[in-house]
Amino acid sequence: xxxxxxxxxxxxxxxxxxxxxxxxxxxxxxxxxxxxxxxxxxxxxxxxxxxxxxxxxxxxxxxxxxxxxxxxxxxxxxxxxxxxxxxxxxxxxxxxxxxxxxxxxxxxxxxxxxxxxxxxxxxxxxxxxxxxxxxxxxxxxxxxxxxxxxxxxxxxxxxxxxxxxxxxxxxxxxxxxxxxxxxxxxxxxxxxxxxxxxxxxxxxxxxxxxxxxxxxxxxxxxxxxxxxxxxxxxxxxxxxxxxxxxxxxxxxxxxxxxxxxxxxxxxxxxxxxxxxxxxxxxxxxxxxxxxxxxxxxxxxxxxxxxxxxxxxxxxxxxxxxxxxxxxxxxxxxxxxxxxxxxxxxxxxxxxxxxxxxxxxxxxxxxxxxxxxxxxxxxxxxxxxxxxxxxxxxxxxxxxxxxxxxxxxxxxxxxxxxxxxxxxxxxxxxxxxxxxxxxxxxxxxxxxxxxxxxxxxxxxxxxxxxxxxxxxxxxxxxxxxxxxxxxxxxxxxxxxxxxxxxxxxxxxxxxxxxxxxxxxxxxxxxxxxxxxxxxxxxxxxxxxxxxxxxxxxxxxxxxxxxxxxxxxxxxxxxxxxxxxxxxxxxxxxxxxxxxxxxxxxxxxxxxxxxxxxxxxxxxxxxxxxxxxxxxxxxxxxxxxxxxxxxxxxxxxxxxxxxxxxxxxxxxxxxxxxxxxxxxxxxxxxxxxxxxxxxxxxxxxxxxxxxxxxxxxxxxxxxxxxxxxxxxxxxxxxxxxxxxxxxxxxxxxxxxxxxxxxxxxxxxxxxxxxxxxxx
Numbered sequence: 001x002x003x004x005x006x007x008x009x010x011x012x013x014x015x016x017x018x019x020x021x022x023x024x025x026x027x028x029x030x031x032x033x034x035x036x037x038x039x040x041x042x043x044x045x046x047x048x049x050x051x052x053x054x055x056x057x058x059x060x061x062x063x064x065x066x067x068x069x070x071x072x073x074x075x076x077x078x079x080x081x082x083x084x085x086x087x088x089x090x091x092x093x094x095x096x097x098x099x100x101x102x103x104x105x106x107x108x109x110x111x112x113x114x115x116x117x118x119x120x121x122x123x124x125x126x127x128x129x130x131x132x133x134x135x136x137x138x139x140x141x142x143x144x145x146x147x148x149x150x151x152x153x154x155x156x157x158x159x160x161x162x163x164x165x166x167x168x169x170x171x172x173x174x175x176x177x178x179x180x181x182x183x184x185x186x187x188x189x190x191x192x193x194x195x196x197x198x199x200x201x202x203x204x205x206x207x208x209x210x211x212x213x214x215x216x217x218x219x220x221x222x223x224x225x226x227x228x229x230x231x232x233x234x235x236x237x238x239x240x241x242x243x244x245x246x247x248x249x250x251x252x253x254x255x256x257x258x259x260x261x262x263x264x265x266x267x268x269x270x271x272x273x274x275x276x277x278x279x280x281x282x283x284x285x286x287x288x289x290x291x292x293x294x295x296x297x298x299x300x301x302x303x304x305x306x307x308x309x310x311x312x313x314x315x316x317x318x319x320x321x322x323x324x325x326x327x328x329x330x331x332x333x334x335x336x337x338x339x340x341x342x343x344x345x346x347x348x349x350x351x352x353x354x355x356x357x358x359x360x361x362x363x364x365x366x367x368x369x370x371x372x373x374x375x376x377x378x379x380x381x382x383x384x385x386x387x388x389x390x391x392x393x394x395x396x397x398x399x400x401x402x403x404x405x406x407x408x409x410x411x412x413x414x415x416x417x418x419x420x421x422x423x424x425x426x427x428x429x430x431x432x433x434x435x436x437x438x439x440x441x442x443x444x445x446x447x448x449x450x451x452x453x454x455x456x457x458x459x460x461x462x463x464x465x466x467x468x469x470x471x472x473x474x475x476x477x478x479x480x481x482x483x484x485x486x487x488x489x490x491x492x493x494x495x496x497x498x499x500x501x502x503x504x505x506x507x508x509x510x511x512x513x514x515x516x517x518x519x520x521x522x523x524x525x526x527x528x529x530x531x532x533x534x535x536x537x538x539x540x541x542x543x544x545x546x547x548x549x550x551x552x553x554x555x556x557x558x559x560x561x562x563x564x565x566x567x568x569x570x571x572x573x574x575x576x577x578x579x580x581x582x583x584x585x586x587x588x589x590x591x592x593x594x595x596x597x598x599x600x601x602x603x604x605x606x607x608x609x610x611x612x613x614x615x616x617x618x619x620x621x622x623x624x625x626x627x628x629x630x631x632x633x634x635x636x637x638x639x640x641x642x643x644x645x646x647x648x649x650x651x652x653x654x655x656x657x658x659x660x661x662x663x664x665x666x667x668x669x670x671x672x673x674x675x676x677x678x679x680x681x682x683x684x685x686x687x688x689x690x691x692x693x694x695x696x697x698x699x700x701x702x703x704x705x706x707x708x709x710x711x712x713x714x715x716x717x718x719x720x721x722x723x724x725x726x727x728x729x730x731x732x733x734x735x736x737x738x739x740x741x742x743x744x745x746x747x748x749x750x751x752x753x754x755x756x757x758x759x760x761x762x763x764x765x766x767x768x769x770x771x772x773x
Contacts, residue, residue: 006700012667012684019680027714030669030682036658038673040552042619043652046545046610047626048601050644051637052561052570054592057081058539059563061508065533070518073511074534078504082565083538084474086503088486090519090530092465095302095495098309100458101294102451106243108140108231109172111149116167118154126162127216131155134214135184137225138167140176141200143242145230147172151187161216168210175244177204181212182225189224196222205435206350207364207401233293236273240266243449247358250444253283254311255299262315266446275446286310295450297458302495305459313455314444321353321360321442322385329380331367331425339375340427344368347425348397350436351380353389354413358441360385364400374427381421392416394423395436402435409433464490466497466519468532475538476562476571491516504536505565539563545647549618552654552675555580557612557623559647561590568592568599568638574610583620585610590627592638601627601636623650653677663727667717687712688721 002009013025059078063071069090116138128134134156137149154163165181167173184195196219201212240248248266255261263278270278272295279288279297287298301308329351341347347369350362367376378394380386397408409430414423448454468486473479489499489510496516503510510532512518520530542560549555556577561570573587585607591599603609612621628635636645656675663669667684689695694708705712715721 010684012669012682014682015680021680021683027685030684032658032661032669032671032681034658036671038656038658038675038677038679040548040550040655040675041652042550042621043547043623043650045624045626046547046557046650047635047648048543048559048645049628049635049648050646051639051641052541052590052592052645053641053643054568054596054638055640056539056541056563056643057507059083059504059536061504061534061536063533064535065531067531068518068520069530069532070512070515071510071532072513074508075511076508078536079507080505080565081539081563082472082474082504083476083536083562084472086532086534086536087471087473088500088503088532088534089469089471090466090517090532091469092467092519093462094466094497094516094518095464095490096460096462097298097300097302098305098458098461099296099298100451100456100460101291101296103294104234104243105449105452106142106144106175106231108142108144108147108175108229109170110147110229111138111140111167111170113150113152115170116149116152116165117169118152119164119166120154120157120160121162121164121213122160123162123213123215125215126160126213128156128161128163128214130158130160132185134163135187136163136165136214137182137190138165138170139180139182139225140170140172141178141180142176142231143244144238146180146226147176147229147231148227149182149225153187163214165212165214166210173203173208173210176208177202179203179212180225181214183214183219190219191222191224193222194218196220197225204438205401206361206438209401234272234290234295236271236276236290238272239268240270240272240275240446240449241268244439245445245449246439246441247444248446250315250317251446252313252315253279253286255283255285256308257311260311260313260315272450275450299458299461300494302461302464304463305461308461308495310458311456312447312451312458314447317357317442317444319355319357319388319442321355321357321388321440322383323360323440324351324353324362324380324383326363326365328363328383329365329378330382331365332377332379333367333370333373334375334377334424335373336375336424336426338426339373339424341369341374341376341425342427343371343373345398347376348400349376349378349425350395350403351378351383352393352395352436353383353385354391354393355389355442359393359437360440360442361438362395362436366400376425378423378425379421386416386419386421389416392420392423393436394425395434396425396430403430404433404435406433410436464488464495464497466517468500468517470503472565474565476564488517503534508534508536510534541643541645543646545650547612547621547623547650548652548654549614549616549621551616551618553614553616553618554654555612555614555621557610557647561643561645564589568594570638576612579615581613581615583611583613590636592636593631596637596639597631597633598628598636598638600630601625663725665718665724665726667725683716684725685714686717686721686723686725687714688723689713 009029012030013021015021057077059081061074063074133153135151135153137151139149140147179201181199182190183198184190190196198219199212248268251263252260276288285300297310299308299310331349346366348366350364352362353360392414394412395403396411397403403409410432411430469483470486471483472481486500487502488497489501491498498512498516499510540562544558547555547557558575561572569591571589585603588603590601593599610623653675656673656677658671659674660672669682670678671681672678690710694706695703696706698704718724
């Protein structure tokens with residue numbers, strides 16, 4: 001190194017090729033080898049450091065296949081952060097609700113073949129034509145509507161003039177109020193001529209008629225019979241009384257075998273809608289509604305019928321009256337002397353009981369007045385429920401089943417609070433021309449009339465047998481896990497299984513459509529129609545670094561960490577960006593202790609380092625991965641904090657050329673190469689003297705040794721000498737500024753004094769010239 005201004009040469013010791021200053025090297029001129037190449041060095045170590053988040057999860061779940069499971073959406077992230085495929089087999093059946101539709105008592109059965117028949121008859125007043133075939137349809141009618149009928153035919157026999165229609169085989173006559181009869185001579189058409197609706201027969205009495213004689217009269221209306229049974233379906237506007245309900249009190253409901261609740265707000269004038277509202281507002285957990293024309297009760301929570309059920313009943317009154325049966329009342333012919341009954345005449349009687357709740361029904365019986373008698377003694381001492389009655393009503397007629405005309409009807413109301421058991425009928429005029437009641441109004445009968453039975457339990461629900469079994473196949477290994485039963489989510493309001501809670505350790509929401517999760521009752525897995533497939537993404541963190549082969553070729557190595565399903569564990573895999581080939585040691589696992597420190601860094605397949613074939617003619621790369629000290633925190637860590645893991649460094653580099661130098665305070669000259677390598681090139685030595693004051697000044701800040709200063713002593717700055725080197729700085733001036741300022745002031749004052757002398761002399765000469773002139 002030469003100072004171009006004076007030609008001086010910097011001296012010291014030169015380093016060898018590896019940057020070492022030999023101890024026996026001579027001190028001489030320092031020559032810097034600018035343009036010198038530094039050979040490439042293959043990477044042999046890679047250092048990893050910083051954190052992998054122990055709670056990290058990027059495992060977004062997505063629905064791949066729902067099958068028939070009724071799963072509609074899958075969302076959220078698996079808490080364990082593990083990516084892969086969950087193949088979930090759903091078997092069994094979901095819970096079902098206990099629900100039951102009633103069959104209201106006033107539904108009229110349709111007339112079918114044989115329920116009504118026709119027979120030729122000679123009446124004398126008939127207008128039908130012998131030899132003619134007549135077609136008939138018979139239907140039943142009540143408060144709710146009309147039944148339908150089946151057309152049947154009859155050919156009038158010669159010599160007859162009328163036809164008797166008989167419906168005694170119709171089994172639902174008790175629920176009918178009327179029988180309508182249609183006649184035609186054209187099969188299926190009742191709208192022409194003398195065809196149509198010919199008769200309406202009242203059958204509401206206690207002994208309803210079962211025949212009608214068709215005399216061929218003009219029809220009431222030329223219309224076809226109904227083709228739809230309008231009594232089948234309830235509507236919300238139907239009154240309870242239209243269903244034959246005579247007592248609306250004491251209707252009770254119990255939920256899940258709990259206490260009975262009485263719906264006291266109902267009356268016979270309440271509608272079906274009122275009944276529905278009363279049930280829904282008074283009883284929690286039960287819903288009443290009209291379904292397919294019938295009132296349905298549904299337990300709103302699905303499950304075992306022994307636990308979740310609905311009980312319904314009409315609670316009997318303590319003083320409910322039994323109906324009179326055969327033998328409960330009798331009639332005996334009697335001579336009273338004041339009676340007006342006619343000997344030899346048969347009289348028909350019906351006896352009923354009455355109290356504050358209503359009336360019972362009775363059974364018609366008869367007795368003929370014996371010759372010489374004039375009255376009849378009615379005896380009800382055999383009636384077992386007399387103690388609950390306040391009075392006994394007696395009906396009499398001479399026409400069986402008809403108490404509405406002449407001297408027939410209600411003849412007596414007898415007070416029985418004192419235990420009276422007989423009444424003597426003297427044949428007096430009736431109190432009213434009316435038929436006896438046909439319905440026992442002392443019996444609460446909502447349950448009976450609406451649901452078809454006086455007490456029942458809605459208990460046809462089932463408990464859930466649904467099971468969900470997951471076989472997880474992680475992306476990182478591709479090896480199926482053993483089957484695991486998952487936890488099911490049950491809707492707290494309905495009891496229906498609607499989802500799965502712990503897939504992937506939780507965090508994934510699995511939603512179903514209406515009705516909840518659907519399983520395959522006969523499925524055994526692993527694949528059935530009810531197989532649910534859900535994928536979760538891998539939770540990953542990657543870092544990259546450039547490594548070098550033996551020829552200085554650059555290779556980008558990426559380490560990708562993939563979170564395991566196991567706590568405190570990640571898998572890692574190395575990849576390269578070009579046509580290189582990873583031979584061994586390209587993957588493994590890293591485990592952490594519970595305190596976040598490194599437990600182990602492992603290679604798969606027994607490898608101990610990462611070996612890469614660069615495929616460019618260079619030697620195979622063999623890189624040791626340094627992940628830290630087991631039990632320490634100097635490398636990778638596993639804390640619950642953001643993932644920051646990185647490849648901190650590697651020890652390789654490519655070919656470099658000396659591009660710059662630096663000199664430190666000890667005089668070490670370091671060369672900086674273009675490949676980033678720094679290497680010692682030389683060591684500057686400086687001279688010291690035993691008596692520096694004995695040096696001779698040579699000018700320009702230069703000195704020469706002398707006998708007084710002694711010979712120069714060479715040494716390393718800051719080490720063998722006390723002097724140090726400041727690189728890149730200029731030497732400060734060694735002038736005494738205070739003295740020089742003083743000298744400058746003295747000179748200035750001298751200059752000023754001399755200037756005054758000259759000025760004075762000039763003035764004097766000017767004055768002398770002026771005087772001479």
